[in-house]
Amino acid sequence: MANALEQNVAKRRTFAIISHPDAGKTTITEQLLLYGGIVREAGTVKGKKSGNFAKSDWMEIEQKRGISVTSSVMQFDYQGKRINILDTPGHEDFSEDTYRTLMAVDSAVMVIDAAKGIEAQTKKLFKICKMRGIPIFTFMNKMDRDSRDPIELISQLEDVLGIEGYPMNWPIGSGKVLRGLYDRYNNRVALYRPKEGTEKYLPLNDEGELQVASDLPNDEVYQDAKANMDLIQEAGNQFDLEKIKKGDQTPVFFGSALANFGVETFLNAYLDFAPMPGDHENTLDDEEVQPTNPNFSGFVFKIQANMNPRHRDRIAFVRVCSGEFERGMDVKLERTDKKLRLSNVTEFVANTRENVENAVAGDIIGLYDTGNFQIGDTIYTGKQAVKFPPLPQFTPELFMRVSAKNVMKQKSFHKGIHQLVQEGAVQLYTTYSTGDYILGAVGQLQFEVFQFRMQNEYNSEVVMEPLGHKIARWIDPDQLDESMSSSRNILVRDTHDQPLFLFENTFAERWFHDKYPDVKLMSKL
Ligand code: GDP
Numbered sequence: 001m002a003n004a005l006e007q008n009v010a011k012r013r014t015f016a017i018i019s020h021p022d023a024g025k026t027t028i029t030e031q032l033l034l035y036g037g038i039v040r041e042a043g044t045v046k047g048k049k050s051g052n053f054a055k056s057d058w059m060e061i062e063q064k065r066g067i068s069v070t071s072s073v074m075q076f077d078y079q080g081k082r083i084n085i086l087d088t089p090g091h092e093d094f095s096e097d098t099y100r101t102l103m104a105v106d107s108a109v110m111v112i113d114a115a116k117g118i119e120a121q122t123k124k125l126f127k128i129c130k131m132r133g134i135p136i137f138t139f140m141n142k143m144d145r146d147s148r149d150p151i152e153l154i155s156q157l158e159d160v161l162g163i164e165g166y167p168m169n170w171p172i173g174s175g176k177v178l179r180g181l182y183d184r185y186n187n188r189v190a191l192y193r194p195k196e197g198t199e200k201y202l203p204l205n206d207e208g209e210l211q212v213a214s215d216l217p218n219d220e221v222y223q224d225a226k227a228n229m230d231l232i233q234e235a236g237n238q239f240d241l242e243k244i245k246k247g248d249q250t251p252v253f254f255g256s257a258l259a260n261f262g263v264e265t266f267l268n269a270y271l272d273f274a275p276m277p278g279d280h281e282n283t284l285d286d287e288e289v290q291p292t293n294p295n296f297s298g299f300v301f302k303i304q305a306n307m308n309p310r311h312r313d314r315i316a317f318v319r320v321c322s323g324e325f326e327r328g329m330d331v332k333l334e335r336t337d338k339k340l341r342l343s344n345v346t347e348f349v350a351n352t353r354e355n356v357e358n359a360v361a362g363d364i365i366g367l368y369d370t371g372n373f374q375i376g377d378t379i380y381t382g383k384q385a386v387k388f389p390p391l392p393q394f395t396p397e398l399f400m401r402v403s404a405k406n407v408m409k410q411k412s413f414h415k416g417i418h419q420l421v422q423e424g425a426v427q428l429y430t431t432y433s434t435g436d437y438i439l440g441a442v443g444q445l446q447f448e449v450f451q452f453r454m455q456n457e458y459n460s461e462v463v464m465e466p467l468g469h470k471i472a473r474w475i476d477p478d479q480l481d482e483s484m485s486s487s488r489n490i491l492v493r494d495t496h497d498q499p500l501f502l503f504e505n506t507f508a509e510r511w512f513h514d515k516y517p518d519v520k521l522m523s524k525l
Contacts, residue, residue, distance in 0.1 A: 012362030036076025295382030396440030416458030
């Protein structure tokens with residue numbers, strides 16, 4: 001008989017939705033919340049923008065503080081499981097935090113606009129999930145609109161992302177002629193907008209033929225879909241759970257989030273295969289920390305600064321990896337070896353109080369932070385010290401030259417910049433030629449947060465000169481010759497003293513390759 005902690009952990013499913021802006025992430029999230037019985041007015045997932053908050057106490061707290069916690073983690077219960085959805089902001093909010101959030105999930109759901117196929121941001125986020133080797137589930141959205149050829153969509157997964165697609169169902173038409181889904185996983189046809197009073201699902205027999213009388217087999221759209229499904233059955237990828245677990249194969253579901261078609265089928269199948277929280281490596285002894293270990297442990301994957309000048313505090317988001325979180329508990333911060341009491345300064349990321357009482361592996365807690373935490377920090381209880389692996393560094397794409405507006409205030413400028421860099425807010429580079437500071441980020445918002453916090457927390461007004469998009473490539477210091485730097489690249493060093501070039505564009509990078517064919521250039525993630 002499993003103990004209470006084991007039972008609780010086994011219930012957890014923690015994932016993020018990765019997608020390109022406008023693919024339908026918000027729409028599908030809202031549908032999922034509805035299945036979880038969390039009724040919100042449409043638009044509240046994006047409530048930060050619309051200002052349309054549901055009336056719960058702690059949303060009010062959030063609103064006052066101007067920190068969007070609710071939209072960062074959404075928790076609900078569904079069919080005996082406790083589901084945590086971690087938001088990965090897109091649009092202008094895209095930042096390194098978005099990437100780091102993917103370090104805190106056990107699986108990912110990739111939403112693709114079926115009319116557009118795989119888009120840029122999906123590709124970037126996918127890369128991180130792939131690196132982690134976590135299961136990835138795909139939802140091909142907007143089938144109520146004319147879509148690309150589904151066969152093309154499946155092969156694109158392999159060609160562009162390098163992951164096998166296994167269609168769990170197949171669309172019968174799209175747009176105006178969308179008839180339904182040929183659902184081979186549940187062996188049934190799901191009808192899109194069935195006539196009132198008729199069945200939503202038509203059962204299939206073992207041969208995949210309709211078991212009940214229907215006009216569908218005479219419909220060309222159905223015949224087409226069936227022929228494709230048969231072809232895929234014969235010549236397509238075999239369903240392979242081991243590959244799915246490692247992120248080498250993705251189960252693919254078609255549907256329409258807006259029409260709430262195929263979403264429930266997706267959610268149920270997702271829960272059949274999505275993993276519960278797994279082990280995490282303790283780098284101090286090379287052993288794995290099991291989620292059911294009674295000692296508490298977790299790591300900080302995101303620090304959200306408060307943009308409200310009246311509140312300097314920040315929230316450190318902690319992914320729980322083992323044990324049980326209790327209000328007021330004492331933990332050790334591994335980096336400093338100091339004890340911290342997580343008392344009433346602690347806020348939880350949850351939507352009801354009872355969720356709060358047992359935050360276990362897979363759950364996310366938000367700690368009000370006055371400067372104790374850094375990105376990647378481990379906290380733990382018990383005699384055995386724990387340190388989780390450092391969070392990876394990401395290759396920045398946007399750059400700014402930065403300096404102090406007031407040359408007399410160099411001290412606060414340097415203090416601020418170094419603290420914010422340490423915290424993971426932005427990345428810092430120094431030019432070889434002049435020793436100038438250049439900031440790197442994956443999203444524009446990081447610069448804005450940086451500028452704001454320099455002013456408000458360190459009383460340092462900064463001057464920022466945009467350098468735009470650059471391609472950052474690291475070079476082996478032994479191969480470096482400073483004369484390799486030209487007008488088409490900037491030679492800088494990172495905070496670990498490693499040299500890298502910031503290339504103007506791919507053309508400049510290729511030119512460099514041609515000129516120095518033996519020099520190996522490397523990127524981070
Ligand atoms: P996000 O940026 O990925 O969060 O995308 P949203 O969920 O905000 O959706 C972007 C737009 O696409 C909105 O206008 C949605 O109403 C629309 N949309 C989302 N899902 C569907 C769908 O299944 N079908 C259609 N036709 N539109 C959709």
